[in-house]
Every structure is written in C-alpha cells, then in structure tokens.
C-alpha cells in the first residue's frame with residue numbers, strides 16, 4: 527500500500543471518528559426515510575429479473591413518520607426495508623397485490639426480521655383469494671408458517687400469536703368486486719382492493735385513502751382491467767403508481783401488463799395529480815423515451831420514473 531493511501535485512510539478514519547463524536551453520522555436508514563409526515567416511498571422499483579439496482583415491487587405509505595402500510599414485498603424489498611428505517615412495529619397492515627415472487631418473495635424475510643421486534647399486536651395481512659393455480663393469502667401464509675408443513679414452520683407463532691409473535695390476520699379480497707379490506711377510523715386510513723386482470727393470476731389493485739389523500743397502486747394489470755378504471759370514476763388520486771414493465775410493440779406479454787400506450791389511456795381516464803412509474807424493467811427502460819411518448823399521447827399530467835427509496839408527498 528502506498529504511503530498516500532495510508533494517510534488517506536487515516537484521514538477518513540479521523541473524520542469519521544470526529545463525525546461520530548459530533549453526532550453527525552446518521553445511519554443509511556435515517557438518510558433514506560421520507561421527510562414528509564404523509565408520504566409514499568417506493569422501496570423496490572424493479573421487476574422479477576435481477577438486472578441492476580432495483581428491488582422487486584414494494585412500497586411504504588408513511589404517516590406521521592411511521593410506516594403504516596407495506597404494499598408488496600418483492601424480491602430485494604427486505605434490504606430496502608432496512609435501508610428506509612422501516613419498523614415492523616409500525617405497520618397497520620401489509621397488503622400483497624398477487625403471488626408472483628417479484629411481489630411477495632420477501633414477505634417471509636420481513637416476517638423473520640419482524641420476529642426480532644417487540645411487536646405483539648395483531649397484524650392484518652391482505653391479499654387475493656386463491657384460484658386453482660395460485661394460493662390465496664390464507665394458504666400462502668399456511669405454506670410459509672404451518673408448524674408441520676410450512677417452509678418456515680419455526681415462525682408458526684405468527685399464525686396464532688404464540689411464542690411472542692404478532693398474530694397475522696389473513697384478509698382475502700373478493701375476486702369479483704371491490705372490497706374494503708382494511709379500515710382504521712382513528713388513523714383515517716382505509717384500503718380498498720380492486721380485482722385487476724393479470725393473466726391467470728388473481729391480482730389486486732389497492733386504493734389507499736389516508737387522511738384526505740388518495741394513493742392508488744395499480745399493481746400488475748393488463749389492458750383489459752376496465753373495472754379498475756371504472757372503480758376510480760369521479761375520484762382523482764393524488765398519486766397513481768403504475769407499472770412500467772414492457773415497451774410498446776409486438777412480442778411483449780400483454781396478457782400480463784399494460785404497454786405504455788395503455789398506461790397513458792389509463793392515466794388519462796383516472797387523471798392522477800402525479801403518475802409514478804415503478805416496476806421499471808430494463809426492456810422498458812431501454813426504450814423509455816419511446817414509452818413516455820406513447821404515454822404522453824394520452825396523458826399530459828405530472829409523471830416520474832421511480833428509483834428505489836424514492837419519496838413522494840401526495
């Protein structure tokens with residue numbers, strides 16, 4: 527090692543010690559938390575392919591600096607959850623849009639982490655009801671947590687509140703109509719699930735009414751999800767989170783996702799005050815200017831492409 531390197535290393539250590547002494551060094555978590563009392567934070571802005579610095583789909587709704595709602599816990603969300611300074615104790619509910627791994631794979635990791643917290647209060651965990659191909663939330667939790675057959679049966683205390691765990695209360699949304707799946711009058715939080723079309727996968731969008739604001743998570747949905755747009759008639763969300771998964775053009779899995787032109791049509795009909803594009807996959811990002819032009823044909827309002835840990839105040 528060169529002498530200059532040694533000197534530089536010593537200087538960094540000295541500066542760090544000084545900063546620590548002055549209380550200036552904050553943890554990455556404190557740096558990553560959203561500053562606004564009511565905020566949407568995208569924890570994971572990516573999709574199912576490991577292709578860069580984006581975790582799978584996941585978001586937090588912050589209220590009074592508490593992470594009251596976790597929406598999706600896709601692959602990689604666990605890390606962002608820690609970086610954002612999220613506390614398991616603060617959740618009023620967890621809502622999963624559907625059981626693709628890029629939306630649900632880190633739920634078990636987050637529950638494992640939460641097992642080290644002091645939380646004992648019951649926790650509603652919301653998701654779709656099952657089909658012949660996919661489990662509903664109840665069976666998903668059983669598959670993870672059942673003491674005999676669960677993949678992580680050692681966490682079975684979550685099923686009944688034993689062993690100092692918070693009891694999880696599975697809530698399954700109706701497959702064919704909008705359902706209020708969570709309500710906390712004191713906190714002025716209400717969550718409504720709306721079934722959306724996502725191939726054969728039972729999938730949900732979520733409307734989060736919080737204080738006087740409305741944040742809408744469109745979830746993974748294809749262009750045939752007319753019921754979703756109709757359910758928002760007469761509402762004007764402060765934020766609409768839509769998924770930027772595929773580029774315009776042929777050869778894309780349109781049975782699963784809206785192409786940019788369809789995102790534009792949806793946004794034009796719903797008219798959010800801010801459109802946040804998340805679930806950003808490389809195949810869409812490499813043609814992003816073309817995609818945004820296709821959206822802009824229909825929707826001219828504010829729009830932003832989210833990165834991991836990005837904050838938005840509604």
Ligand SMILES: [Zn+2]
Nearest residue numbers: 624626724746
């Ligand atoms: Zn999906």
Ligand SMILES: [Zn+2]
Nearest residue numbers: 573626628746
């Ligand atoms: Zn997805």
